Amino acid sequence: MLVEIENTAFINTRVLFLDASDSELVSRYKETRRTHPLAMDGLITEGIRKERAILEELKADASFVIDTTQLSPRQLREQINEEFRSSNDTGFRIEMVSFGFKYGLPIDADIVMDVRFLPNPHYIDELRPLSGLEKPVYDYVMGSSATESFYQQFLTLLQTIMPGYVEEGKNNVMIAIGCTGGQHRSVALTQRIGEALAENYKVNITHRDKDKRKETVNRS
Numbered sequence: 001m002l003v004e005i006e007n008t009a010f011i012n013t014r015v016l017f018l019d020a021s022d023s024e025l026v027s028r029y030k031e032t033r034r035t036h037p038l039a040m041d042g043l044i045t046e047g048i049r050k051e052r053a054i055l056e057e058l059k060a061d062a063s064f065v066i067d068t069t070q071l072s073p074r075q076l077r078e079q080i081n082e083e084f085r086s087s088n089d090t091g092f093r094i095e096m097v098s099f100g101f102k103y104g105l106p107i108d109a110d111i112v113m114d115v116r117f118l119p120n121p122h123y124i125d126e127l128r129p130l131s132g133l134e135k136p137v138y139d140y141v142m143g144s145s146a147t148e149s150f151y152q153q154f155l156t157l158l159q160t161i162m163p164g165y166v167e168e169g170k171n172n173v174m175i176a177i178g179c180t181g182g183q184h185r186s187v188a189l190t191q192r193i194g195e196a197l198a199e200n201y202k203v204n205i206t207h208r209d210k211d212k213r214k215e216t217v218n219r220s
Contacts, residue, residue: 016080017055017062021107022048024069067108070099070208082204092166093202095174098132098190100182100209109176113154119144121184131210132187141188151189155196162201182209 020028026044029036036047038054059065064083068076097106105112121127121137130137141147158175165173177193179185187207194205 014063014084015058015061016083017059017065018076019059019065019067021067021069065108070104070106075206075208079206091202092162092170093172093204094162094194094197095172096190096194096197096203096205097174097176098182098186098207098210099176099178100180100186100212101178102181103209103212105178106174106176106208109174111158111173111175113175113177115150115177115179115185115189118147118150118179118185118189120180122181127184130184131207132184132189133191133207133210137184138188138191141185142192147189151192155193158193158197159200162197181213182207183213 022045025048029044035042036044036051038050039047066076066079066083071079097109099106101114101116118141121130121132121140124140127137127140132138132141142151162173175193177186177190187210190207191205194203197203
């Protein structure tokens with residue numbers, strides 16, 4: 001059916017494939033207390049294995065593959081909207097993602113940078129609840145000479161290598177910048193670097209773990 005639609009000249013089709021790690025899928029099935037439709041013997045992992053085998057070709061042909069393992073429903077919605085908002089745009093795009101190492105690395109990142117060596121606002125009481133998007137934290141992080149030196153050198157590196165990705169025919173590159181919790185340093189730097197790169201490229205900025213600590217506090 002999909003092939004027939006794709007072969008129709010007046011219909012522009014793009015396939016979105018949503019994926020997640022096996023452990024996350026098992027967790028979701030247990031949380032919803034549902035049985036995997038292919039788990040005839042009752043083992044969720046066996047059902048997932050069969051499903052992956054069936055969908056392998058579809059995933060390979062997909063226009064977009066989004067790993068939902070670390071995404072909240074809101075983040076997934078925003079990412080899908082971003083993908084299809086630019087569905088008529090075939091140009092090169094940079095995905096900037098801030099994250100916290102304590103929550104795991106973005107598994108689909110092309111470039112990962114660790115900024116845990118920079119001054120940490122977490123240890124300042126009035127800055128701890130804020131994020132790197134808020135001026136007091138942003139100014140604190142960027143006010144360090146170490147931060148400014150790193151920013152200039154890393155931005156220069158990215159501006160130097162991005163044309164190579166374009167020449168190789170890549171449609172997008174994900175640059176992930178991480179600190180301990182993904183709330184302060186990585187957020188501020190990802191935002192600044194993303195805005196600088198946006199002067200020459202299409203850039204999408206996502207702060208994956210910015211509100212994780214707040215969500216954890218609210219649940220406790």
